[in-house]
Amino acid sequence: MSNLETFDVVVIGGGPAGATAANDLAKAGRSVCLLDRAGRIKPCGGAIPPQAMRDFDLPESVLANRVNSARMISPSDRKVDMPIQNGYVGLVDREHFDEWLRARAAESGATRRTGTFEKIERDTDGTAIVVYRPGQGRNDSPSEQIRARAVIGADGANSFVGKHYVPGYETVKYVSAYHEILRTPPGFDGNSRCDVYYQGDISPDFYGWVFPHGDTISVGVGTAVPGFSLRAACTELSRRAGLADAEILRREGAPIPLEPLKCWDNGRDILLAGDAAGVVAPASGEGIYYAMMGGRLAAQAVDEFCRTGDPKALKQARKRFMKDHGKVFWVLGIMQRFWYSSDKRRERFVSLCADPDIQYLTWEAYMNKRLVKARPGAHLRIFFKDMAHLLGLVSPR
Template sequence: MDQYDVVVIGGGPAGATAANDLAKAGRKVLLLERGGRIKPCGGAIPPQALKEFELPEDEVLVARARSARMIAPSGRAVDMPIPIGFVGLVDRKDFDEWLRNRAASHGAVRRQGNYLKITRDTDGSAIVHYRETVAATAAEGDVAGQDGLNPVDLPASSGTVERQVRARAVIGADGANSQVAKHCVPGADKMRYVFAYHEIVRTPEGGNTDRCDVYYQGRVSPDFYGWVFPHGDTMSIGVGSEIKGFPLRKATADLRRIAGLDSAELLRCEGAPLPLKPLAKWDNGRDVVLAGDAAGCVAPASGEGIYYALAGGRYAAEAVEAYLASGNAASLALARKRFMKAHGRVFWALGLLQRFWYTSDSRREKFVKLCADPDIQDLTWESYLHKRLVRKKPFAHVRVFFKDVAQLLGLSKA
C-alpha cells in the first residue's frame, strides 16, 4: 500500500493550494480530484489573492471588472466604480485545473477518483479508500505497469478500480457536501446551504466585458441575489437561494431575460450548494482537517468563496505541516483559529447584512440606495480589494452608521 504524508481530497482552490504548499515544503502529497464537475461561480477574485497566492494574472484571469452595478427591485441601478485597480474574473473550468497543475509541478501526485471512506490500520494510521477513474484503454484490461495494478484487478466494463493509500494526515477539501467532514468531524452534518445555479453563455457582440452586475430582486432570488459577471468571451449568469425547491433554472431564465441575454448561446450550466457559515470545528483532533467549502468558508451576503478557499487551503496546509513536524494533533486546530482571526469579523458583519437587507424587496430597495453613497463605496472596495476591515477612516464609519440608521428608521427618502 502506498503511503503519503498527506492525502488531499478535493482539487478545487482550497485543496489544490494546500497540496501545492505542502508539496513545495517537501511533503509526499496525493491530490485526489473526482473530476467532471465545475462549481457554479461568478469567478470574482480580488487583486490581493493574485499577490498573496502568486497567481499570474495574465494566465489565470479571463476578464477585469472596473465597476459593479447594483440593481434594485424597481430596476434602479447604482454603479460602483472601482477607484483603484480591478476585480479579476476567472473561469473555474480553467482556473481550478491551473491550480492543480501547479501543485503537480511541485511534486504532488494527482489522481482522479471518488473518495469512499477512511478506515484505520492496526497502528491507528488513516487508510483512505477511493474509487479511481481510469482511461478507456485501461477499462479494456490494458493496465499492466500502471502503479503496479494487475489487469485482473479491474472489471473490463467499469473503468474504475478501488484503491487504498495510507496517510499520516488528511485534508478534506471536497466541497460543501463534504463526505470527509460528515465521516470525520462532529457537527458537519448540520451545515446550512445556499443552493446556487449558473449558466455560462457566449458574450454577445457589444456585450458588457468589464462590469459585474448584481440583481437584488425578489423575483430573481427571495433571499440572496442574482449575478451577471463577465468572463471575456463568455459570461456567468446565476442565482442563489437557501429556500429548498426554489426554481433556480427558471429564475436564471428570468434573469437572462431581464438582462437582455435570453438569446445568448448557452455553453454549459452547473449547480451546487454553498455553505452559509464556517463550521464550529474543522478537525477530528487526530489527523483530519477541513478546508474551503468543506469547512464553510464562503462569505455571507456576497457568496464570495475563491479567496477564502485559497486562504483556507493555506491555513490547512500550515496546520498539517505543524502536526507532521511535532506529532501534536492539537496543531490541526490552527487552521480554523488563524482563518477566523483573519476573517471572522468580516464574516460576522456580512452575515448581519444578509439576514437584514435580503429579506424583502422594500429593504433591498433601500440597500441599493445605500450603495450609491460615496463613503459606503469607499469602505466596500477598500475591504474587498485588500481583504480586511478598514480601520483607518473612523469618521467614514461613523457617517455610514448614521446613514444606515436613517434607512432603518425610514428617515431617509427612498
Template sequence: MSEAIDFDVVVVGGGPSGATAATDLAKAGRSVMLLDRAGRIKPCGGAVPPKLLEEFEVPHSILVGKATSARMIAPSDRSVDMPVGDGFVGMVDRDVFDEWLRERAAANGATRVTGTFDHIDRDKDGVATVCYREKRGGELKRVRTCAVIGADGARSKVARQNLEGAERVPCVFAYHEVIKSPPSTPEGFDGKRCDVFYQGKLSPDFYAWIFPHGETASVGVGSANKGFSLRGAVEDMRQSSGLTDCETIREEGAPIPLKPLKRWDNGRDVLVAGDAAGVVAPASGEGIYYAMTCGRLAAQAVDAFVESGNPKALKQARKKFMKAHGRVFWILGIMQYFWYSSDKRRERFVKICADPDVQHLTWEAYMNKKLVKAKPAAHVRIFFKDLGHLLGIGRVER
C-alpha cells in the same frame, strides 16, 4: 508502525482550497497525493481581488477579464453604479483556473490522482487509510497516510464522516449558465461590469448575478428556498439583459455553505478546508480567496502536525482563519439576515450602495480583505446613514 506510509498527506478535492494546500505542502517537502474527481466545475461568478493574484502568485494571464465597476439593481429596477476606481476585479473561468491550480500542485511535486473519495479506514496501528475509486463501481483503492485534508466542497463526505454536525451546515444552492456573450447589449449588459440583482423575484433570500468573463459571462442565482426555480430566474435575467439568444456553453449547480463549521479537525489526523469548512462569505457568497487562504492555513497546520505528531496543531487552521476573517463573516451574516429578508429592505440596501463613503469602504475591504480602520469619520457617517435606513427615514445624496 508495521506498514509503510504511502503519502504524508492525502488532499481530497482539487478546487482552489485543495490545490493550494497540495502546492504548499509539496513545496514544504511533504509527499502529497491530490485526489480529485474529473469533470466537476462549481457554479461561480469567478470574481477574485488583486490581492489573491499577489498573495498566491497567480499570473494576470490566467484572468479572462477585468471588471472595472459593479452595478447593484434594486427590486424597483433602480440601479446604482459602483466604479472600482484605479483598481479592478479579476474574473476567472473556474474550468481553466482550477485546472491551472492542480497542474501547479503537480509541478511542485504533488501526485495527482483522478478518483472519488469513499471513506477512511484505520489499520491496527490506527493509521488512516484513504479508500477511493478511480471510476464508478470500480475497484476500491487504498493509500496509507499520516493526515487527510478534506477539501471536497460543501456537504463534504470527508467532513460528514469525521466531524460531528458537519451535515447541518446551512447552504444556499447556486445555479449558473456560462454563455457566449457580446461586448454589450441595448438592454444593458456590459462586458466590463458585474451586475448584482437584489430582487425577490430573482432570489427570495440571496441575490442573482451576471458577471463578465471576457468572451463569455456567468449568469447565475443563489437561494436556499427549495421551491424556487433557479433556472427560471436565470432565464428571466437573460431575457431582460438581451442574452436569450446567446449560446449556452455549460450549466452548473451546487450547494454553497454560508457559515464556517465550529470545528475543522477530528482531533486526530483529519482537517477540512475551503467549502468543506464553510468558508464562503455570507451576503456576498465570495469564496475563491477565502478557500485558498483556508487551504494555505490547512497546509501549515498539517505540516506542523506531521512534523510533531501532535494533533493539537490541526486546530491552528481554524483559529488563524477566524482571527483574520471571523469578524467580517459575522458582519456579512448580519447583513444577509437583515437586508435580504424583503424587497423593501433590498430597496434601501441598494440606496445605501449609492453613498460615496459606503462605496469607498466596500472596495477597500474587498481589495484588502480586512475591515478598513483608517477613516473613522467615514464609519461614523455610515453608521448614522444605516440607522436612518433601518428606521425607514434614510436619505442618500445623489
C-alpha cells in the same frame, strides 16, 4: 501494517482550497497526494480580488477578465454603479482556473490522482487509509487504497469527509447555487462591470449575478428557500440582462455554505478546508479567496501536525482563519439576514450602495481583504446613514 503507498498528506478535492493546500505542502517538502474527481466544475461567478493575486502568486494569465465597476440593480430596477478607484475585480473561469491550480501543485511536487473518494479506513497501526475509485469512478473499476498520516477534506459544501468523519458537520447550512455559462454575444456592453440583481423574484434571500468572463458570461442565482426554481430564475435573469438569445455552453449547480463550521477537524488526523469548512462570505457569496486562504491555513496546520504528531495543531487552521476574517463574516451575516429579507429592504440596500463613503470602504475592504481604518469619519457617516435607512427616516431613492 500494510505495504500500501504512504503519503504525509492526502488532499481530497482539487478546487482552490485543496489545490492550494497541496501546493503549499509540496513546496514545504511534504509528500502529498491530490485526489480529485474529473469533470466537476462549481457554479461560481469567478470573482477574485487583487489581494488573491498577491497572496497566492497568481499570474495575470489566469484571469479571464478584469472589471472596474459593479452595478447594483434594485427591485424597482434602479441601477446604482459602484466604480472601483485604483483597482479592479479579477474574473476567472473555474473550469480553467482550478485546473491551473492543480497543475501548479503537481509542478511543486504533489502527486495527482483522478478518482472518486469512497471512505477512510484504518491500518493496524491506526494510520488512515484513503479508499477511492480511480478514473471516472465507474462501478466496474476496482477501488484503490493509499495511506496518509493526515487527510485534508476539501470536497465541497456537501463534504463526504466532513459528514462521515468530523463531529458536528451535520449542522452545516447552505445556499443552493446555479449558473449558466453563456457565450458572450456580439455587441454585449457589460464586459467591464459585474451586475448584481437584488430582486426577490430572482432570489428571495440572496441575489442574482451577471459576471463577464471575456468570451463567456456567468449568469447565476442562489437561494436557501426550498422549492424555489433556480433554473427558471436564471432564465428570467438572462432575459433581464439582454442575454435571452445567448448560447448556453454549460449548466452547473452546487450548495454554497452560509457560515464557517464550529469544528474543522476530528481531533486526530483529518482537517477540512474551503467550502467543506464553510468559508464562503455571507451576503457576498465570495468564496475563491477564502477557500485558498483556508487551504493555506490547513496546509500550515497539517505541516505542524506532521512535524510534532500533536493533533491539537489541526485546530490552528480555524483559529487563525477566524482571527483574520471572523469579524467580517459576522458583519456580512447580519447584513444578509437583514437587508436581503424583503424587496423593501433590498431597495434601501441598493440605495445605500450609491453613497461614496460606502463605495470607498466596500472596495478597499474587498480588494485588500482587511477592514479599513484610515478613514474613521467615513465609518461614522456610514453608521448614521445606515441607521437612518434602518429606521425608514430617508427615502430609498
